Amino acid sequence: MSDFVTFILAIISAMLIDNVVLSRFYGICPFLGVSKKVKSSLGMGIAVVFVILVATCVCWPLYTYILEPAGIPFMDTVAYILVIASLVQLVGLFIKKYSPSLYKSLGIYLPLITTNCAVLGVVQTNTDTGLRFIDALANGLGTSIGFLVIIVVFSCIRTRLESANTPKAFKGLPIALITAAIMAIALMGLQGLFAGI
Amino acid sequence: MANTKRYVITAITLGLICAASGALIGVTNAITAKRIDQNEKDNIQRGFAEIYGQNPVVSDPKPIEGKDYTNQVYTVEIEGVEGVQYAFRADGSNMYGKISMLVGFDSLNQFKGMSIIANTQTYASTLNQNYIDKIKTAENKSEKIEDVKCGATYGATLIRDMIHEAQEVAKQINPKE
Amino acid sequence: MTQTEYLIVAIIILVVLAVTFIVSFVLYKRTPKPKGCEDIEISEEKCAGCNNESCAFYKEKDSIEVLKNKKEEK
Amino acid sequence: MKREKGQTKKNFLKGIIQENPLLVSILGTCPALATTKSLEAAIGMGILFTIVLLCSNVLVSLLRKLIPDEIRTPAYIVIIATFVTMVKMFANAFLPELYSTLGVFISLIVVNCIVLGRAEAYASKNTVFDSFIDGLGMGVGYTMALCIMAFFRELIGTGGFTFGQIFTFIPYTALIIPGAENFKISVFQNPAGAFIVFGLILAVMAFYKNRKAEMKAWEIKQAKLKAAEDAKKKLEAQKANVGGQQ
Structure with missing residues (x-):
């Protein structure tokens, strides 16, 4: 099978079958916290896609070509969190200075991305599981797009849940979590999608 | 002037914090490194016991070069069994993660068993349930190895390829015919 | 390169990362918010x-x- | 400074009940959903988390006068990352089963909102002892919340509990309710089950909170009604009085 096909398959499986939020549990905090309005969830999702992609491109070479030959692979978590945090600050700085319109829509979510498990989780698993660079990139791309899709879909459902007639105790987060469970069950049905290939 | 002093103090504090973190991590590494190595060795020993039944006498590994997956060879001797048996260490990775395993053969180069040392595949549990466990419990193991359709096909294919390669290497090292 | 040299390079890179983070953090905080966004928080x-x-x-x-x-x- | 009596106890209990990080503030949800497949893994995660939280709280509050306000967050992140790396290495060396079960979630303690949040909101302003107690309370509260979730997930998902698989120093024991294996619902071991259990726990908490509020409102209403009745009676009595006089 050509590399291109595996790349696409890896993206799809990271995006849907093994969804970052619903089966790997990264980034639940923003998934629950920032999904009340479709617009804000879209902003958060796009910011996460960008940061994950760049962080993958920086962290993988950093680990493979520098930390590992130097004999200090255990410094990975420290290095990654420094990379991610400075990346977030630099992007924020750039947006704040040159693009007020972007700042208006993304500005509030940028500082939250540092403490978003999805970014560190993806970068860490990329090197923990010994992926090649192209696979790491596919994993990052698939994961982040999966996050974007799920958080937008979820926020659409949540806006409708607001007006739905739910029991009083379930109002707000509990019913949202049950909804997420049903979504997770739906995605479980996709497991083994590529079993025949 | 007061500003400069403040900056210097800030820089020194931060430098100290970084140095202290580095030192702490270094010390922890010195304490734990030996133990982690020992854990790894125990793991491999356990793997051999799993393949060959009782606790076998295993030689130190010798490196193998020029192969895709297979990278180390062990000679295994068991009390009461004639002939030298060979076992191989193989590491491979695909787009879902990496697999390290031991592949064991008996003295006639027949596939004896395998033991997974590390499996970081995303679908590790599916792979374990539907492929590895089936091989371990099957009567005719080599037939089960070929049956890779299990819901985690990529991982299963990787394991199959690793076993095939190890088989070839075993035939080269221990020619019987 | 020997391992020691690699180690030195790695430490330098880590320090550079830390400095980048701190400097960008301070700069981000000091940059005033653009016009029209003063109250978005x-x-x-x-x-x-x-x-x-x-x-x-x-x-x-x-x-x-x-x-x-x-x-x-x- | 004089301390109020019972303040330490209050400080400790606050993290467990009123400000429980997982169940009340809904923070640190990622490991809460991912590591609660079995009770043992949940306890292990809780212990590692508590260690990191305690160490970072103590160190941050020790350094609170040295670290300038402006660069607080970067310094805290470096401190927390250091402790997480140390805990990770110790876990790898001495509890390898726990290390491989939790996997990447040990590293993810770095970005756990609770640790950074407590450092920012509490430890940077309070004494070392107070921060220690606060960290202990929060850690224990988080561990307890994890255990509650894992209790239901393992009980319903497998029909009982197994110990000794992760903490290998205790003997392997499987406490399976006889006959329960025919009635186990394995979806509770899957990701979906985690969401369901967490949602139901939150719903139960909201139910009791609502009921408490309703009871309070009812009491107030009763008190008001009673007061109104009293006033009415008084008025009638006055009227009667006035009538009698006439």
């Missing part, structure tokens, strides 16, 4: 439901409470 709908104390805007959460109370009074 204190919006009720965006932050409600998130109790993240480590969020850079958390300190301004109190002002959300103030806003809410004012609305209720009206």
